[in-house]
Amino acid sequence: MPHFILTHRRAGKRADHQHHAGRAAMADAMDKHVDRLASDVRTHEPHHDTARHVARFEADHDDVRAIDWHPALICEPLVPHFIRSRHASDTGRALPHELSIPLRREGDDRLLVRVVDEAGVPVADVDVFAYFGSASNRVQAATRTDADGVATLDHDPERPLLELAVAPASHWWPQVIEHRSGAEPEIRVDVRLQPLPPSERGLGWWHREAGLDAVDLQRGTGIAVGVVDSGLGHHPALAHVHNLGAFLDGAHLADGGDDRGHGTHVAGAIGARPTASSDYAGLAPGARLDAFRVFGPDGSAHQGDIARALDVLVHDRDCHLVNLSLGTVHRSEIVADALLDAVETGTLVICAAGNSAGPVEFPAALDEAVAVTALGRIDQAPAGTLSAHRVPDDARLRADPVFIANFSCRGESVDVAGPGVGIISTVPGGGWAAYGGTSMAAPQVTGALAVLLAEDPDYLALPAGPDRSARARAMLRAHSQDLGLDRRYQGHGRIRKG
Numbered sequence: 001m002p003h004f005i006l007t008h009r010r011a012g013k014r015a016d017h018q019h020h021a022g023r024a025a026m027a028d029a030m031d032k033h034v035d036r037l038a039s040d041v042r043t044h045e046p047h048h049d050t051a052r053h054v055a056r057f058e059a060d061h062d063d064v065r066a067i068d069w070h071p072a073l074i075c076e077p078l079v080p081h082f083i084r085s086r087h088a089s090d091t092g093r094a095l096p097h098e099l100s101i102p103l104r105r106e107g108d109d110r111l112l113v114r115v116v117d118e119a120g121v122p123v124a125d126v127d128v129f130a131y132f133g134s135a136s137n138r139v140q141a142a143t144r145t146d147a148d149g150v151a152t153l154d155h156d157p158e159r160p161l162l163e164l165a166v167a168p169a170s171h172w173w174p175q176v177i178e179h180r181s182g183a184e185p186e187i188r189v190d191v192r193l194q195p196l197p198p199s200e201r202g203l204g205w206w207h208r209e210a211g212l213d214a215v216d217l218q219r220g221t222g223i224a225v226g227v228v229d230s231g232l233g234h235h236p237a238l239a240h241v242h243n244l245g246a247f248l249d250g251a252h253l254a255d256g257g258d259d260r261g262h263g264t265h266v267a268g269a270i271g272a273r274p275t276a277s278s279d280y281a282g283l284a285p286g287a288r289l290d291a292f293r294v295f296g297p298d299g300s301a302h303q304g305d306i307a308r309a310l311d312v313l314v315h316d317r318d319c320h321l322v323n324l325s326l327g328t329v330h331r332s333e334i335v336a337d338a339l340l341d342a343v344e345t346g347t348l349v350i351c352a353a354g355n356s357a358g359p360v361e362f363p364a365a366l367d368e369a370v371a372v373t374a375l376g377r378i379d380q381a382p383a384g385t386l387s388a389h390r391v392p393d394d395a396r397l398r399a400d401p402v403f404i405a406n407f408s409c410r411g412e413s414v415d416v417a418g419p420g421v422g423i424i425s426t427v428p429g430g431g432w433a434a435y436g437g438t439s440m441a442a443p444q445v446t447g448a449l450a451v452l453l454a455e456d457p458d459y460l461a462l463p464a465g466p467d468r469s470a471r472a473r474a475m476l477r478a479h480s481q482d483l484g485l486d487r488r489y490q491g492h493g494r495i496r497k498g
Contacts (some may be wrong), residue, residue: 042250084352122149132159170431198278206419211497220284226313229263231293233428246293256293268426283447325439346468352438354409374420387422418444
């Protein structure tokens, strides 16, 4: 049975009595319609009387469509949103060509992958991914290395191996293994991991692209930034971040954790404060940073939880900026309402454009959002790493030494390009990992814009309201440098201080 999300509109409603009317319409609909027709109803008690109320329920599609919903309400099918990163667990179409490695049969059809570190010592618990078949019809095999550093992947011998990648949780680069043309068919692949480089006095190439040449822990002070993502894991460089917990299907968890690492990486890119000389700083370590988890165990988030998180960050936390490194190909009216409400209240929402190399996805494609595509820089990742495979074959995407990553979505909705290839940032447990994707580009833009806004006294003097978000958008455009590429690929260009 299909799932639906019901909530009341917030955009265009500034007075308390308007919010009370929306909440009353919601309560009436729950009593008259949802409780009568639906099953598995999940809702929550809003924490104050003007906050957004959301319900998720199962019901027959025809029954829902037949209801004359109050104009103050939005009821729509559940729209799953997904993380917008490109690391080795999601190589997909991002590689520029297919790999074809015929495998020799050895009793059964298996590929053995042995992973060692730079000294030749076996490495356990490394994720290994292989895709067999064709780009349009492929199957995935995935496992982890054992104590001997060995992973065994089963496959269909009728399908060629398209892609093979290894993804250490931290410390080493994710890598792609290619078959040499003319080489003997293999039943075993040996992978020697390459360690991530230490920072250059707290900086990476992405800091230089933003016009930053030194770490300043006060940079970004006075700006409040929200992150709606997979949560926040423990990391010494993120001890200052406010973990606001999780909104998951009607429940609020005080500490949602981060079982995917994505949200922790995003938060670190914006505001990590180094605790060692080799650590990488965030772009705006002085900013106040608030983190919400909205992704459940299945790896997806729905529009109701996203809207609730935005509601708190916009109205209760008065965030100047919110980062959304998530997306979907389907438009949600509920998310559109939440973004419009944010802009009207004074919050600018920075969104990942998507990684399908197709049209810009939602919510980045909404007019109220800032859509960010991913920028890379040649020779910033060693050969054989996943990051090194992000250089596009299409010359229209290159402005040497930088390029638009080959996975990036494109179109008229793109506003700006941000570094999003081989970005090293925090992951749960105190480690550092290199991720790529428009998910990584969005927080680069969020952090860089926080720095610019913190240095603009006219912006800081503005009260909450549409003028504040409009000035933030104007600052973004004023500090975007044209790379000489088509607007569909770069938007206004690369955001840069100075």
